[in-house]
Amino acid sequence: MKQSIPLPVLERLSILYTVLERLEKEGRTAVSSAELGRIMNVTPHTIRKDINYFGQAGSESGYSVSTLRNTLEKGLRFDVSRKACIVGLGRMGLALMNFSGFKDSNIRIEAGFDSNINRLETLKTDIELYPAYEIPEVVKRKSIELGVITVPPEAAQQTADKLIQGGIKGIINFAPVIIQCDNPAIAIRNFYVLEEFRILSALIQI
Amino acid sequence: MKQSIPLPVLERLSILYTVLERLEKEGRTAVSSAELGRIMNVTPHTIRKDINYFGQAGSESGYSVSTLRNTLEKGLRFDVSRKACIVGLGRMGLALMNFSGFKDSNIRIEAGFDSNINRLETLKTDIELYPAYEIPEVVKRKSIELGVITVPPEAAQQTADKLIQGGIKGIINFAPVIIQCDNPAIAIRNFYVLEEFRILSALIQI
């Protein structure tokens, strides 16, 4: 990686990777920046600039689907397997735990946590479940790198603190709270459900 | 609204609104851009610039929490109630349908759709459920403005097409697919679960 990739670029490249996976599955071998642009609703220039963060990757007859997918996989380290855990086994947490998209990815859900011990006992799943107070210990012992927060807002910050205590490297937060974390090496991505509805509300015509 | 608000600003303002709701609930009456900046992890300048899209809103002793919340509510039209529907009643769809955050918001989930008729019958919920082929009719009849797509990827585009046919104004898409829509007035927000994990993978140190 020549240098740190801007976040907007990283976000697009990540989607591009998924697009390439699909094209490859469909048997496509070559694709141009123009076509990728149409698929992704961005200009071909953006596609090319984005890809060029990994140096030359195409030829005068476009990009090879498999080669490009491979370049992205290596460049973005999608080839390394990552262990993840989910804290908060409500409906959202369970939905994520059962998310089928992980199947042929390198993301492995290795543990689920909840503060309600009764809930832990009634759930039936292949994934190991633990009470919330064991987060730091389990995260550390199993070298879990990614954590998902799907707890009520009041518990979100303390959940993050426990994950961080265990040495977590990245967090996906679904609670409507801005997680405070002074360690800049820990990446945090937020998804605020209600905010998305509100943003749409503001965007659409009256 | 003096003019179209840039999307990054809109996204921050939407979060700011949630922050203000919390501060108000906690009994806080005044707050400065410096404090809001700390809470939201942005610079005070950004806070002030963002707020200024609605003209002057503060005084020399900071912002009034309730006044500012009100200004945003009016400016972003969070005060108008919006009807929404969810298509795809798998785990994710059901989790969103039961999301408690809608309670004191102006978002009303007015319908759920699924292509599996059996599933519709076994689900027990207060929200009206319909088979997927009725999407255009129901959306039109009930004047539903917002649609959530939580169907498998193969069905995502045709689901979007049906919503659009019914006159939907905004879409939140959870399927790992880039929805094609030639009407620029229809707003689309995507949330790609696996992408979020992959972005974290790329962001964190090896």
Add this chain to the structure above:
DNA sequence: TGAACGCTGTGAAATAATTCACAACTTAAT
């Protein structure tokens, strides 16, 4: 009374991201 501090609002500057334009090359077709 007045000095010091803290605040917002905002034009200007700086930075970041996107888009453009075109050289250089390949392929296909005539």
Add this chain to the structure above:
DNA sequence: ATTAAGTTGTGAATTATTTCACAGCGTTCA
């Protein structure tokens, strides 16, 4: 052979966004 069409890679230009710097006002405290 030659022309035409299509492609990438990339420096430059443009546009968008964020940050800075400070005027101007109010409040507090000496």
